[in-house]
Amino acid sequence: MGKVTGFMEFERVEEGYKPVPERVKHYKEFVIGLTDAEAKVQGARCMDCGTPFCNSGCPVNNIIPDFNDLVYRQDWKNAWAVLDSTNNFPEFTGRICPAPCEAACTLNVNDDPVGIKSLEHAIIDRAWENGWVQPRAARIRTGKKVAVVGSGPAGMAAAQQLARAGHDVTLFEKNDRIGGLLRYGIPDFKMEKTHIDRRVEQMKGEGVVFRTGVMIGELPKGSKVTNWAKETISPKQLQADFDAVVLTGGAEASRDLPVPGRDLDGIHFAMEFLPQQNKVNAGDKVKGQIRADGKHVIVIGGGDTGSDCVGTSNRHGAASVVQFELMPQPPEQENKELTWPYWPYKMRTSSSHEEGCEREFAIATKEFIGEKGKVTGLKTVRVEWKDGKMQEVPGTEQTLKADLVLLAMGFTAPVGSILEGFGVEKDARGNAKATTDFNGGYATNVPKVFAAGDMRRGQSLVVWAIREGRQAARAVDEFLMGFSDLPR
Helix, strand or coil: CCCCCHHHHCCCCCCEECCHHHHCCCCCCCEECCCHHHHHHHHHCCCCCCCCHHHHHCCCCCCHHHHHHHHHCCCHHHHHHHHHCCCCCHHHHHHHCCCHHHHHCHHHHCCCCCCHHHHHHHHHHHHHHCCCCCCCCCCCCCCCEEEEECCCHHHHHHHHHHHHCCCEEEEEECCCCCCCHHHHCCCCCCCCCHHHHHHHHHHHHCCCEEEECEEECCCCCCCCCCCCCCEEECHHHHHHHCCEEEECCCCCEECCCCCCCCCCECEEEHHHHHHHHHHHHCCCCCCCCCCCCCCEEEEECCCHHHHHHHHHHHHHCCCEEEEEECCCCCCCCCCHHHHCCCCCCCCCCCHHHHCCCEEEECEEEEEEEEECCEEEEEEEEEEEEECCEEEECCCCCEEEECCEEEECCCEEECCHHHHHHHCCCECCCCCECCCCCCCCCCECCCCCEEECCHHHHCCCCHHHHHHHHHHHHHHHHHHHHCCCCCCC
């Protein structure tokens, strides 16, 4: 432990943001990382607890006290080695993870937690700058062939781990670039895609073969799921060609809002809107791109996806942006005595909200209204919750103007037809049915077919996807070889 009294001497220091007028003019990252001195102070604040709840609060079980201490000592290379031992892609989590580790920090009981996420960000950025991140190709090849379907964080983690175990891994992606929802869901201003590109190059050096534009199975007719595939391979063919198949696609079935007027033009899922802008940022042309320029935008859904729609709409130059949330407004400060070390329920304001957005809580949409087939507004009503049930508040109906409505209410499940194509059983929520037991974990009912990430657990965080990809890789390695040296 570097600074025994550090947690009493130093305050938490947050990463900074570039000014709003500057950052809304582009789609580049705008976070100002910690200086070496600031990182040293944050590392010093770690208490090196006898029971470090941050470790268990982190789904990939990062060894947080150790790299905190190493940053305090300015031993950056060993800090990176510790971080790299548990997390394949800290540059992803260091940017877009909500940091459940910080919620679980012992300091958070009655003080501000250690800035763990900002330290993770600083460590991995320094590792890339110094050339420490290099391919680690397996010395011995097994001759076993594994197909990984879906190139989001779960698929990338599974593919990388399996390649390092010596297997011949092919990673399939239906869209034209690797990354899944990291590529075509997360806006560039939250995470630039160069971070994905350099990991792809590292993984190529480790033997992973990438096949983009390849759809495995079929999407339902009329599906709004982003699909830029130019080739289709049947599940049966994939099973015949490979010794194991790992399904790691996203939970891409967006939750709809089936109220009168839903068929009007100008009402879109968030995952129609966001991928198009990412594609444009990559230098491609998108015919008929959904734009918010000069429009009154209403985003329905108060989570991170809704926030991403807010930030993107402001960069388009929207006339106004309003975000709806069905639930009541959370308290500004959580009840730490009740919630610690678990993820707290409290008011969260994102950088996108700070750029300009009106937020409405406890509000429901009753009907979309329009003229000549295009949406012009919507009718709403205030709601309240009693005994766990939602009730409309009489006399609170109103009509709001809207030229563009974005549905960002989360995702219900993976696309069912993909699982059905493999014959994989589903759980009650429509996800692939597979346990996380150490013996036979992540295996589905179909021989040699495994499932991980959102495909198995439903809509979740990037850090959970990485965890499941790593653990599924170990399960596949055990299945193929009878044992595994890969970490759990």
